[in-house]
Amino acid sequence: MNPSLRTVLTVSVALVAVSLAARVNVAIPGSPVPQSLQTLAVCVAGMWLGPSRGALALALYVVIGAAGAPVFADGGGGLQHLVGPTGGYLVGFVVGAAAMGWWTGQDWGRGFVSVAAGSVAAHVVILGFGWARLAALLGGVAAFSSGVLPFLVGGVVKSLGAAALWVAIPRPEPVEPVTDPN
Secondary structure (H helix, E strand, O other), X not given: OOHHHHHHHHHHHHHHHHHHHHOOEEOOOOOOOOEEOHHHHHHHHHHHHHHHHHHHHHHXXXXXXXXXXXXXXXXXXXXXXXXXXXXXXXXXXXXXXXXXXXXHOOHHHOOXXXXXXXXXHHHHHHXXXXXXXXXXXXXXXXXXXXXXXXXXXXXXXXXXXXXXXXXXXXXXXXXXXXXXXX
C-alpha cells in the first residue's frame, strides 16, 4: 500500500476511534467534564501511530470538533469546547498521543508493564492540561478536586486496557519511506 495512503487511512481510523470513544461517557457529579473512553483511544492512537502521526490524528480531531462536527463527549462540537472547561483536556489529547507514541517507540517501552506505565504518564499529561484550563476557570484546588481527582482511577483502568490491547493486537509494520531508485 502506498505509504501516503496508509498514513491517511490510519490517521482517519484513529480520528474515528476517538470520536466513537467520546460517545461512551458518564457524567461525574460535581465535575464539568464527563468520564469517557477518549483517553483510552488517545493512548491507543499514539501507541499504534507513533508520536507525529498520533499527534496529527488528535490535532485533526480537535480541529474537526472545534469546527462543529459532533465528535466530542456527549456528541458535542464547536469552538466553545476549546475555550470551555474541556479545552485543556482536548489540547492534552494531542500531547498525550505524542507522548504515548514516543514511549512505545523506545526499546524499553513495549512490554505490558511499560506500556501501562506510559499510558498512565499520558493520562497524567492529559489531566495536567485539563487541570490548567480548569484552574483558570475555577481556581487550582477546585480544578483538582473536580477535574483531576475523579479521573485518576479511570485513568489507571484505561491504561491497563491500553496495555492489554498493545499486547493482544498485532501492530502493523512501520511504513518505510519510499525512495526513488533513480
